[in-house]
Amino acid sequence: MERIYFDHAATTPLDKEIFEKMSPYFCDTYGNADSPHALGRKAMAAVDGARDSIASLLHAKNNEIYFTSGGTEADNWAMFGGAYAKKEEGKTRVVLSAIEHHAVLSAAERLEKEGFDVAYMPVNDRGRVEVKTLEEYITPDTALVALMSANNETGVMQPIEEACELAHQNGALFFTDAVQAAPYMPIDVKTLGVDMLSFSAHKFYGPKGVGVLYIKNGTKIGKFIGGGEQERGMRGGTLNVPAIVGMAAAYEKAMRERESNNAKLRRLSELFLDKISAIHGVSVNGARENSLPPVLNVRFAGVENTAFLYNMDLQGICVAAGSACASASIKPSHVLTAMGLSKAQAKESIRFSFGKNNTEEEILHGAQATVEIVERLR
Ligand code: PLP
Numbered sequence: 099m100e101r102i103y104f105d106h107a108a109t110t111p112l113d114k115e116i117f118e119k120m121s122p123y124f125c126d127t128y129g130n131a132d133s134p135h136a137l138g139r140k141a142m143a144a145v146d147g148a149r150d151s152i153a154s155l156l157h158a159k160n161n162e163i164y165f166t167s168g169g170t171e172a173d174n175w176a177m178f179g180g181a182y183a184k185k186e187e188g189k190t191r192v193v194l195s196a197i198e199h200h201a202v203l204s205a206a207e208r209l210e211k212e213g214f215d216v217a218y219m220p221v222n223d224r225g226r227v228e229v230k231t232l233e234e235y236i237t238p239d240t241a242l243v244a245l246m247s248a249n250n251e252t253g254v255m256q257p258i259e260e261a262c263e264l265a266h267q268n269g270a271l272f273f274t275d276a277v278q279a280a281p282y283m284p285i286d287v288k289t290l291g292v293d294m295l296s297f298s299a300h301k302f303y304g305p306k307g308v309g310v311l312y313i314k315n316g317t318k319i320g321k322f323i324g325g326g327e328q329e330r331g332m333r334g335g336t337l338n339v340p341a342i343v344g345m346a347a348a349y350e351k352a353m354r355e356r357e358s359n360n361a362k363l364r365r366l367s368e369l370f371l372d373k374i375s376a377i378h379g380v381s382v383n384g385a386r387e388n389s390l391p392p393v394l395n396v397r398f399a400g401v402e403n404t405a406f407l408y409n410m411d412l413q414g415i416c417v418a419a420g421s422a423c424a425s426a427s428i429k430p431s432h433v434l435t436a437m438g439l440s441k442a443q444a445k446e447s448i449r450f451s452f453g454k455n456n457t458e459e460e461i462l463h464g465a466q467a468t469v470e471i472v473e474r475l476r
Contacts, residue, residue: 130336215239224254282359
């Protein structure tokens with residue numbers, strides 16, 4: 099069997115159909131979208147179309163969609179932009195969950211160095227922030243609340259609507275990182291009420307290096323990347339036209355196929371879990387009933403995850419210990435330790451994340467390899 103890929107939460111392959119749609123914008127329609135001549139106008143028309151399509155799927159207005167270089171930039175912009183905007187009103191507290199992605203956490207660390215009072219909300223042992231925790235953490239001087247829509251290591255979805263309402267009752271802005279959740283749940287920014295929301299194309303079979311920050315009209319967020327007057331003067335930098343076109347096409351396709359993909363992914367992850375549950379000392383990290391369909395985080399007691407990953411890799415199976423950004427390091431996951439696992443237990447945990455192109459045969463083969471490797475390593 100060729101290589102098997104079970105690391106879709108890290109990234110997904112670019113869909114060939116999406117690649118075809120991007121292709122003309124590399125060598126033919128290569129104009130700078132801000133150039134007033136014909137080639138520029140053609141490029142801008144493609145960008146406008148992409149913006150309209152993403153806006154309509156998110157139930158947003160097209161002038162609320164800002165293109166970025168990916169989830170990390172969008173997250174940084176939301177965190178700094180939100181905190182600085184409210185500082186002008188004298189609000190200096192930032193509340194976020196302890197399980198945010200490093201793109202959000204690192205911004206929070208910098209805000210703390212700049213004098214913000216940063217508070218990290220704990221999660222319960224199932225990986226979810228409880229609304230009553232936010233009630234305890236939020237104060238009238240809270241500038242910004244950040245809570246991801248779903249966690250990238252456990253797949254556990256978070257109570258966004260309730261948290262957003264609480265943030266607003268306290269006069270704070272609310273930001274959600276929907277990078278992991280976006281492919282699997284329909285997003286309606288109006289119903290959610292969020293002020294800012296980020297996502298990234300490479301999680302739904304689109305290109306890498308492009309993402310979106312939704313900023314609700316009327317939110318006083320300043321620019322994050324200075325430069326030209328692109329993105330209505332809010333984000334400098336020549337627009338990455340092929341990537342933007344690809345992101346919109348990939349998001350449309352992900353939403354069109356969402357229900358059937360979700361059903362397949364749920365079936366595949368249940369099948370995998372069923373096949374590995376014979377292993378002694380296996381446990382699932384995070385609330386299964388509240389998880390994104392493709393993500394399965396499991397702990398094999400007594401088996402160090404680096405050795406497991408190495409052995410899986412030797413067999414051509416790609417999986418991860420946690421977030422892609424942290425997997426080169428062997429630090430225990432901050433998400434799992436926040437859920438109450440010890441450092442040693444966190445280092446016995448593996449994230450399997452399945453994709454729409456995985457087959458049942460791959461699941462069975464991967465599960466069999468998992469059983470054998472765990473037995474061997476013990
Ligand atoms: N936020 C979450 C929850 C993620 O999972 C990731 C990527 O893994 C990011 C942000 C960063 O997105 P990007 O890779 O587009 O910079």
